Amino acid sequence: MGRPTIADIAERVGVSKGAVSFALNGRPGVSEATRARILQAAKEMNWRPHSAARALGGSRAEAVGLVIARPASTLGVEPFFAQLLSGLQARLSAQSVAMHLLVVEDVEAEIEVYREWASAHRVDGFIMVDPQVRDPRIDALQELEVPAVVLGGPGRHGSLSSVWADDREAMLSVVDYLAALGHRRVAHVAGLPRFRHTQRRMRALRDSVRRLGLVEAVSVPTDFSDAEGAAATRALLSRGRRPTAIVYDSDVMALAGLGVAGEMGVRVPDELSIVAFDDSVLTRVTHPAITSLSRDTFALGGQVAEVLLELIADPGRPRDLKTATPRLVVRESTAPPSRDA
Amino acid sequence: MGRPTIADIAERVGVSKGAVSFALNGRPGVSEATRARILQAAKEMNWRPHSAARALGGSRAEAVGLVIARPASTLGVEPFFAQLLSGLQARLSAQSVAMHLLVVEDVEAEIEVYREWASAHRVDGFIMVDPQVRDPRIDALQELEVPAVVLGGPGRHGSLSSVWADDREAMLSVVDYLAALGHRRVAHVAGLPRFRHTQRRMRALRDSVRRLGLVEAVSVPTDFSDAEGAAATRALLSRGRRPTAIVYDSDVMALAGLGVAGEMGVRVPDELSIVAFDDSVLTRVTHPAITSLSRDTFALGGQVAEVLLELIADPGRPRDLKTATPRLVVRESTAPPSRDA
DNA sequence: AGTTTACGAACCGTGTATCGG
DNA sequence: TCCGATACACGGTTCGTAAAC
Incomplete structure (x- = not known):
């Protein structure tokens, strides 16, 4: 038998x-x-x-879904995702809730997976990452009437719940710091412009120009890869009048930028200050160590999981959790601009 | 409706x-x-x-299971896991096979999850990592008669399939290289002794003593954390006669060791050579950059997924895939021992 | 008479074997 | 011989109902 x-x-x-x-x-x-x-x-x-038999009857699947529309190869490179996954797992596994994970090509494929998993009741809820401008996933998830938490905000996610940090506030703290050091030409190597958090950071920088009396404040969009981060840095440093400080939207790109500065004989921090969004072990082991916006990504994952589990247990009003604003950790890559720059 | x-x-x-x-x-x-x-x-x-209805009838679940018995917090720290996950996803998502992921306390809990998922037909197969000495999971998975691939070998996994790299060969190549540079006092900051791959590396080092005429070759077991890696390094460097070279079982520990050497005023590579098992971006960005055993962990993940998918499609004889032996990438952390050491 | 206890059958959505036209 | 209908299996939950206390 x-x-x-x-x-x-x-x-x-x-x-x-x-x-x-x-x-x-x-x-x-x-x-x-x-x-x-x-x-x-x-x-x-x-x-x-037998969970399948139970699911057929309509009860809990004891699993949540995470579908990611990014190249699989980048997952291993970005410390952010690994940290987030760890944090999610730490909270979920405490209740023996598993995670259904899938990497897909694009947002449309992601929506299709949402439809399939929801209608088959394979998961009890979803975690959605990388919210975009006019994101079709928001409508899709709302239609499905399934618990879902968006990682990113504030606002713009309809009736879905969200967990977010204040990207604008974070960027302002960086620019304020650089301006206080005396920098007037600040560049920003940004991420994908279709991402809302990229937009928020770009806008925050632009909005600072008049207030802080900056001479220049340009944002260069990239795809988050170290290759484009390096290329953008090379372009910025080849100009007639160089920026005296560059803010990078990820630690990986900041690392690439630091490498390019070395190649081009631009001394950091004497001739160029470097700041990274997203902290990780990467920023701490370089020479010079990189000044970064630091947040506890592991804890963030735990908070996302917590909100989703709550929402599954009691799908009443949507939640909206603002997490701590990333705080600036000053290391060795930032200094006042040199006199002749 | x-x-x-x-x-x-x-x-x-x-x-x-x-x-x-x-x-x-x-x-x-x-x-x-x-x-x-x-x-x-x-x-x-x-x-x-409706996948649950199908699963009830006994057909494919279109998902594989990965259960990990490690603290969730370490997943984000070890680049190895993130890379492996990426590689797995790259291959699995090509066939729209999802991954069921769960982190548990210990091996016993892991076995219980195997039993539940298998009997509920929640997954079509399992990936088992970190094989141990007399691992009870092997017997459990065999009893369940479910497709399973063990990451690690060679041998000792009964009728299960496995994908592995030759840890012994890899360690020998490191020791040979160090001996050729002139090192005679070599230490090894190892991982958990209950892991088979740790055992294999320790044995390989021990077996090299006579062949290469080493004066000393000690392995210090740790839990893979940077803290214990640092402590072991501190202990080794506090001895009367220090080792002139240390081999670390992970890149994270090597990094910690490099930090300790710096604190203690031991110059790398002049007074101490450092080699890391497992390569990642970490080893490349330090100063000095760390000589490492490098393997393509992303590709490894793909191979594991490939073997498991094959096994699910045709559960005939077990597969046994030996992957490329990690090769030594020499960087700046190794050199001949100084005269007076 | 009211409450506790347990039975039997229907149901969830899909796959498949048997059988009739 | 092909096409399609009917019936049941899969494992667990739920509901109406009836019997026992």
Whole structure:
């Protein structure tokens, strides 16, 4: 005989399937004596629930879905994702909730996966990352009426829940710091312009120009790769009048930029200050170590998981959790601009 | 009405459920005309298969399971895991096979999850990592008669399949290189002794002593954390007669060791050579850059996925795939020992 | 008479074997 | 011989109902 079913237990104990189901789920409807006999038999027979059968009946799948529309190869490079995954796992596994993970080509494929997993009740909810301008995933998830948490904000995610950090505030703190050091020509090697958080950072920089009396404040969009980060840096440093400080939208790009500065004989921080959004071990082990906006990504993952689990347990009003604004950790890559720059 | 089922399609087209099932699965038993009408209706009604219902019938779950018995917090720190996950995803998502991921406390909990997922047919197969000495998971997976690939070898995994690299050969290449440089006192900051690959590396070092005429070759076990890596380094460098070279079982520990050497005023590579097992961006950005055993972990993940998918499609004899032996990439952290050392 | 206890059957959505036209 | 209908399996939950206390 294969794996035992509740029918097998029912037969052995001499009761009906229904009684076994009630007993195993701790629900009223059976006497304590019968319940004990059923539980005993289930234990002896090594019975385990069949989640597919349960899902068919409409109960919890005990899993959440994370679908990512990025090249799989970048996942291993960006410390951010690994940290986020760890944090999610730490919280989810505490309740034995698994994670259904899939990497897809683009946002349309991502939506299709949402539809499939939701209609098959494969997961109880979704985590959506990298919210974009006019993101079609928002509407899709709302239509599906499935619990979902968007990582990013504020706002613009309809009735979905969200967990977010204040990117604008973070960028302002960087620019304020650089201006206070005396920098007037600040460049920004940004990420993908279709991402909302990229837009927010670009706007924050632009908005600072007048307030801080900056002479120049240009944002160069990239695809987040170290290659484009290096290329953008090379272009910026080849200009007639160089920026005296560059802000990078990721630690990986900042690292690439630091390498380019070295190649071109531009001394950091004497001739060029470098700041990275997103902190990780990468920024700490370089020479000079890179001044970074630091946040606890592991904790962020935990918060996202927490909100999603709450939402699944009680799908009332949507949640909106603002997490701590990344704070600037000053290391060795920033200094006042040199006199002749 | 909620999501459409094959019964709804059957009603609309005016055929039986069975006919719809055959048509949607491209199986003989319906005329081409009927099939076309059914497919058309399914498309119009936006029908999607219900994986739970299928799983109940015993067909594919279109997912594989990865259960990891490590603290969740280490996943984000070890570049190895992120790279491996990326590689797995790259291969799996090409066939729209999802991954069921869960982090657990210990190996016993891991086995329990295997039992649950297998009996509920939640996944079609498993990937098992970190094989240990007398690993109870091997027996458990064999009993379950479910496709499974062990990452690590050679041998000792019964009827399960495996994908592995030659750890012994790799360690020998490191020791040979150090000996050729003139080192005679070599230390090894190892990982968890219960891991088979740790054991293999320790043995390989021990076996080299006579052959290469080493004066000293000690392995210090750790838990793979940067803290214990640092502590082990501190202990080794505090001895009367220091080792002139240290081999670390991970890049994270090598980094920690490099930091300790700096603190203690031990110059690398003049007074101490450092080599890391496992290469990543970490080893390239330090000063000095760390000589490492490099392998393509992303590709490794792809190979593991490939073998598992094959095994699921055709569960015949177990596979055993030896991957390329990690090759030594010499950077700036190794040099001949100084005269007075 | 009211409450506790348990039975039997229907149901969830899909796949497949049997059988009839 | 082909096409399609009917019926049941898969494992667990739920509901109406009836019997026992």
